[in-house]
Amino acid sequence: MGHLRLLKAATVCTLLILLAAGTCSAVEIEDQLSNYVGDNAEGYLRPLAEAIGTTLNSGLYQSAYIPKDGRYFSLDLGVMSALFSDDDKTFKATTPEGFSPQQNVTVPTIVGSGDAVETMGDGGATHFFPGGFDLSSFSIAAPQLRIGSIRGTEALVRYFSLNVGDSDLGSLSLFGFGLRHSISQYLKEDFPVDLAGGFFWQTFKLGENGAGGDLISASAFSFGVQASKRFGQGIVFAEPYAGVSLDQYSLKASYQSEGDEVLDVDFGSNTSGRLTLGLAGRLAILKGHIEYSLASQSGVSFGLAFGMF
16 A cells, blocks of 8 residues: 555656646636637647657557566556657648638647737638647656466556646546566567567546546557677566567547537557667666657656556
């Protein structure tokens, strides 16, 4: 119980730090989205949708070593961040129906400049495209429970649920489950690295829209293989690791338009490959890691784990 209280407190503190660093609120997101419909809404929101998919599929493992038998567990706290590039900051929007002449305008995405863009039309008509939130990254902090091993198989569970109020992100919830299996147990003992493979599935919800539904709901799935090599033994070691995976995510945003109509932006299913490079280290009951992921959107992850490894 002491470990659980410590992990919960650390998660809440990390989330508050991330929110204080400038993450946009659910109310603000819906306010900005309410100015958009159709392809414009999708273009405005896409960088955040991709960032959520990137962060959910990050920080899932820090080692490929899974013993064939023996009991172990760890409580992990990881922070996963997606990094935005200059290309994520703008998109081509189209002036709304009825505005003359129709124009294609380069405007900020949700992570772009906070300055609105003014467009002039016939007869002195004016249309404003809203600004973004000027974000360089998007981060999620998630606790994770790791339990093993039965015949070289370990289970991983992510769970988090918190309501931080309308002044921040509102409600956040995350649930994920996965299994990893040792490939090394089928290879010769002198094979130079440890190998494992597995999958992880997650659901994520963020905020509440004006109609009382979920503002953003997402799911993610990752399937891949990992390799690692331990230097040292016992309670002190360093362990570089790498992995390749096929990642999938889907995301839907539901929001109220300026006319109070509930609109949906559905990004469908998106699939991409990922290469992960990381370094983990253990000292007694503590284990830390840092990693970089190269995918359709790059990201970094770091964290601490407490337990028996």
